[in-house]
Amino acid sequence: MSVVDSRAEEAPAMVAPTVKRLRKKYRRQDWAPYVFISPFFILFGCFGLFPLIFSIYLAFQYWDPASGLNAMEYVGWENFYYVLTDEWFLDSLYNTVWITVVSSVPMQLVALPLAFFLHTAYRRWRNVFSGIYFLPFITSTVAITLVFNSMFSKDFGVFNSMLTWLGSFPLLEYVFPSDNIDWFDQEHLRWTIAFIVWWRFTGWITVLYLAALQTIPNDLYEASSIDGASTWQQFWHIAVPMVKPMLYFTISMNIIFGLQIFEEPFIMVGVTGGVGQMGKTAAMHMYSTAFVDSDFGTASAIAWLLFLFIAVIALINNRIFAKSGMEK
């Protein structure tokens, strides 16, 4: 039916020359948007999608890139089996999770109360302080990790000097250690890395919460204070529930970016991961498998396993929030 109808409508156009009809059919307005979005898709195809598909293929091969493309050898699931039973990988994954948890939990504990306080107690200085807290997020990880390297140095570092100085006061000498702490040894290395990660991202998360808090209508606070609510009650019963979507977002970011951590430990202790490989993360393990051991197949398997791990944790997080009744 509809075919007949449209033909009937087009009938007058049949008289016009073919070129004109075609031009009308393919108006510029119709194909222009495809031209506009094409750069994204061309670039994504070449440098995003193709590498992604190729890395699935690679994960099932044994291949040292130095010996040429023909040297590839199909090994089935062997790479995955090898990685999952490889102690080095499992240790690096454990380190990654450890550093993520030990940096993210304090981040969350600090960021929301800090944002709430900046929101309620500051007017003129709010932007100055949120700017200061935000500054670490925009500076070069390499530069700042190198500076931290010197500050955490055992014999001359700023942190140890401060501890020694504090320990020189009466009474405090029992609290602070008398010997210099080796921040890069097996016991402390992950704490040190987690501290740097915490330092870098707390401000960003605080600013995100601050932005979310600013969308809460002031009437809610006013109404509650007329009813005699304390600031503490306002925090728990107005601010926290209202920023729940942002809480979900920042925890997702903690998971997704935390579990990819690479630069801080890589700069701090190098590709080996430091004493006892305590600073070796999963992404670093992937890097060293690919570019130090020249085993691209296993490295691709590591990449996919890490991606799956991150996706599963992110999904669990999503479920938990969905269950607790988050509505946007």
Added chain:
Amino acid sequence: MSVSAVNENRKSAATMMGYLIVFAGAVLMLMPFWFMFVFATHTSSDILSVPPPVWFGSALEQNLQVLFERLPFFWNNFAMSLYVAGLTTVLNLLFCAMAGYAFAMYEFKGKGLAFAIVMGTLLLPQFLGLIPSVLVMSWLGWLNEPRALYVPAACTAIGVFMMRQYIASAIPKELLDAARIDGCGEFGIFFRIVVPLLGPAFGTLGLITFIGSWNNFMGPLVIMRDMERFTVPLALRALNGMGDVPWGAISVGSALATLPMIVMFVFASKRFIQGMTAGAIKG
């Protein structure tokens, strides 16, 4: 009366405590920057002394000398960082504006799917395609070439998203229809009418693109092979690995790498923060 006065007092004591904690936290956030600039003006032996210096010294020139000795190409590295970050920014602004404009202003077949793909790519972590990307670059003969850094980053999903949001909210469709009636072509409309109106969005996206590229470490790490072509972060890392660590030179190099960003941040912090929280608030 007296109860509320006590309450007031307690409240203000808590508030004072809060101010103190926020201030202490700010000191902690700024401390590494402070020591970076202080150490940049001290010799290595000064830095190694106990307690370490906390105020500026006079060895800045000496440290610069050590820096240029150990990294003879430091200014090349600096120029390389500028070149890559600049080109990435210009291309990203152009391509993201184009795609964002199409998604905001046109109705076309497959639009929903195309936009879903754009947003979906945000979920893919960088490390996943890292290994094959290096292979792609070596097949193209782009290893050690700056274009291997700025071409793949020339149109980012987050940029497309930001541009779409901005264009949809800031540019009325009637304006485009009016231009069409006056006989302006589709590309003319984009370049002559839309682009000049995108100033604020260009500012925000430009800042975050530039800074992301300037601080990028993983990309240059797997692409750049010659020290002459290193970007600044790579060069700084190379400094770290050489025998006795030249702390003064490292500090002055780190200061040179971060100073441009800090200056930009001081002058445009609002725009920075806007850009880096945009995805979260609207998404």
